[in-house]
Amino acid sequence: MAHYPVLLNEVLEYLSIDASGLYVDCTLGESHYAEAILARLDTGRLIAIDRDRDAIESARRRLSEWGERVSFHHGSYGDIETMLGAERPQGIVADLGLSRGQFETPERGFSFQQNGPLDMRMDRTQQLTAATIVNHYDEREIADLIYGFGEERRSRRIAKAIVRGRPIRDTVHLAGIVARAVPRTPRMKIHPATKTFQAIRIAVNAELEELDRFLETAPLLLAPGGRMAVVSFHSLEDRRVKQAFRGWQAREVLEPLHKRVVRPTDQEIAENPASRSAKLRAAERTLNSWLPLN
Ligand SMILES: C[S@@+](CC[C@H](N)C(=O)[O-])C[C@H]1O[C@@H](n2cnc3c(N)ncnc32)[C@H](O)[C@@H]1O
Incomplete structure (x- = not known):
């Protein structure tokens, strides 16, 4: 479970936001990343995705001041290709897992600390x-x-x-x-x-299948020089991200932006122990891979 916002500074640093660019937040959640990205844009736009309709509805209210600069999609990031259509973003971020709101709402059934129905659906x-x-x-x-x-x-x-x-x-x-x-x-x-x-x-939630579908498509949707950042919370996810990025690197589509996986600082972990298992991987789309691949 994630407390907020985890690895936000690092994500912003690796996305290296262009104020006129198009960005995609694949896991809107409680909009911390989304707000931080929007605050760095002037003519740029943000596409925000979440498979939890409640998250989308609260974010619509919270982010209303940004008007047309932000648009929302209810659905899974596994379908990012369909959602983006012909758009080619400068940055894509995914912060995997559950939001604190989901975890702490007993009726959602994610927690055993508080009693709730056996539900656990994000969507x-x-x-x-x-x-x-x-x-x-x-x-x-x-x-x-x-x-x-x-x-x-x-x-x-x-x-x-x-x-x-x-x-x-x-x-x-x-x-x-x-x-x-x-x-x-x-x-x-x-x-x-x-x-x-x-x-x-x-x-x-078929979480690993959805993550695989995302990792198979998202890199090819980035604009040349665009960047992608994925924050994961357990080894099953991180292993997939690592292997997928390696595969894209071998095909010369992505270039990693760091040598070792990025972890929260000791200070972040002290302030927010729930961040201790977080891992960030970030990569950039190469400039010479802007050709259709099969
Ligand atoms: C850790 S939270 C994201 C927190 C967010 N970065 C923030 O700043 O508040 C993860 C969110 O991703 C959503 N999510 C998980 N799997 C998803 C998927 N396959 N497609 C779209 N959203 C997903 C969850 O519903 C949840 O709201």
């Missing part, structure tokens, strides 16, 4: 919810997704307990079942249900 217009996975998927499927998306070694035990515990009513009920299946050991720094919740959330 509440989609059908699949956490309840379907938890109460209807078979044990093997649940074990596989907890292992794959939660990197949880004890996935089989947890899946068995989930199936035995059905029907599971809400987030606190689910967290209790997981905690009883894998009791906390003194060395454990996180709640025993953290990885399971992460895994179910990733599955509900």
Whole structure:
């Protein structure tokens, strides 16, 4: 979960904003990045994307003073190519994961600290919810997704307990079942249900598929010399970003803007411990790759 705004100065530095440019914020969230980008534009524009309609609606109000300079798209950044049409931005940023508002609103069902429904949809217009996975998927499927998306070694035990515990009513009920299946050991720094919740959330929102679709298309949409910055919060995401950027570098489409992955400063981590797992990767579209690639 992200507290705000994470790695904002670094993102702005790597985007190196041109006041007359076109920018895309693929994860509008609570508009911190969006506002900071807009404040650096004069004739430039910002396209803001989020798959959460609530985020779009609150941002429309919060960013109303910018008028036509900002436009909004409800949908997934996996569809960025369709959303942009013929537009070729100077910068694209994605700050992955959940916003604090989503996490801290119990009715959204992302948290086990506060009770809520088994929902976990970022886009509440989609059908699949956490309840379907938890109460209807078979044990093997649940074990596989907890292992794959939660990197949880004890996935089989947890899946068995989930199936035995059905029907599971809400987030606190689910967290209790997981905690009883894998009791906390003194060395454990996180709640025993953290990885399971992460895994179910990733599955509900098809997060890794959407990220892959984004990473496969976004670099080719940048204007020559345009820049792209991606902030991720766990290794499953960062690994994908790293590999995708390497692939684009091999095709001479992107050039990395830093040697080592960029992390929050000690000061940012001290002020905002939730930023500690954040990693930023940024790259620039090469000038000689402005030809259609297949
Ligand atoms: C970490 S928050 C972004 C915070 C934002 N940078 C800010 O300054 O407030 C992530 C946001 O991305 C959205 N999101 C996650 N996956 C998405 C996707 N595939 N497509 C579009 N938006 C997505 C979430 O709904 C959430 O609002």
